[in-house]
Amino acid sequence: MxxxxxxxxxxxxxxxxxxxxxxxxxxxxxxxxxxxxxxxxxxxxxxxxxxxxxxxxxxxxxxxxxxxxxxxxxxxxxxxxxxxxxxxxxxGKPSPSGRHQPEQRVRPAMQRLLDRLDHSPAMVLGRYNDILAWNAAAAALYEDFALLTPAERNYTRLVFLSPALRALHLDWEDAARVGAATLRMETARNPDDPRLADLVGELSRRSPEFRRWWSGWIVSTDSYGTKRFRHPLVGPLTLDCDTWANPDDPEQRLVVLTAEEGSPSDEALRILTSWSAEPAARR
Missing domain, CATH: 1.10.260.40 (lambda repressor-like DNA-binding domains)
Structure with a gap:
């Protein structure tokens, strides 16, 4: 230059x-x-x-x-x-203007699978941790994603900016760090995507924690682990979290939360999902 x-x-x-x-x-x-x-x-x-x-x-x-x-x-x-x-x-660099990634869609068969996981919160996360699909149990645990605009349906965005989700996670800092690390890895794959740039920009403006962790260049590839929640209706929950890549689209991941059968968390999930028996609204 x-x-x-x-x-x-x-x-x-x-x-x-x-x-x-x-x-x-x-x-x-x-x-x-x-x-x-x-x-x-x-x-x-x-x-x-x-x-x-x-x-x-x-x-x-x-x-x-x-x-x-x-x-x-x-x-x-x-x-x-x-x-x-x-x-x-x-x-002296090519402008990224207009180079949005194509919209991601979830196959109907995947949505049927989600809906059949009656007592296990499950969702499909796409590029940049966008929430592409979910079941009624996930809506009961987190919030009704159908009430959000498509731009707001991003798991990392909600973890950092939603007071309800922040209070829900007992280990909020761990969840938020992983969210920031996931976006950091996305920048390596899609460095010029304006959608990602807008998301990172919003989080940088509105969250001091995100700014600090983003500048630290942390990365993560976590695919399983234990998550602890405190739900306002049923109290504490300790759930195993497992993630699987979609063979049809490597940028889509199925995330399922389960509790050991007969455990207090299992009983709490059953109570919680019984109050939200209707199938989750679709995008």
Whole structure:
């Protein structure tokens, strides 16, 4: 990347930073007097999950920018499609604009399988932990996903942003860390997908824990384990969680929660699902 282009990119970043106020990006005012209008470098670095020193050197034209960093800066600075394209052009990178992944669908046979797991919460998670399908037991344990918009039906998003799901998980920090780690691994597979960029951007703005763990570059491939919940209606639950990949679509995973037969958690699940006997609404 020629030095002149890096200088132009830095000037563009500085100009866009000056156009934003903290409330426009979900940041609180700290009460101190700003010497110049707009966001501070530290605030942009925080929103983009990069160090202040790294961002400063980008603005000064002393470093080239990777596609991943450009995506983070596009979200942090609220760039529209034209501005995002210009930013990538300055960096000499192909713009990801419009490169959304195709929508994922669950086969009817998989939904029938979910519905027949009467007392075991089960769901199909897709790309980026999107909740593609679920059964009545999962709706009873977590929440009625049918009441959410498709954009809101994302397990990692709910774990970080839903107060109800946060309270439900007794080991919330473990669940949230795994969610952040899963998204981090997704960026390696789909680094330029705007859908993923928007999700990471929203979580970075709204959750300080996500920002901290995201910048730590943790990764995870957990496929089974034990989860502990405290449900507001039936109390504590200790459930085994198992995950299987869908042979038809490796980006879809069947997640099933079960309790040892005859255990207090098994009895609690049966009580809980008896109050939600109707099949879960579909997408």
């Amino acid at each position: 020629p030095e002149m282009r890096r200088s132009e990119l830095g000037a563009f970043l500085k100009a866009r930073r000056a156009d934003l106020r903290p409330e426009m990006v979900g940041l609180p005012e700290d009460g101190t007097q700003r010497r110049v209008p707009g966001l501070r470098r530290a605030e942009v670095a925080r929103l983009a999950s990069v160090s202040v020193d790294y961002y400063t050197r980008l603005e000064q034209g002393r470093l080239p920018a990777s596609a991943t960093v450009l995506g983070s800066l596009s979200r942090a600075l609220r760039l529209d499609e034209a501005a995002r394209t210009y930013l990538y052009d300055l960096a």
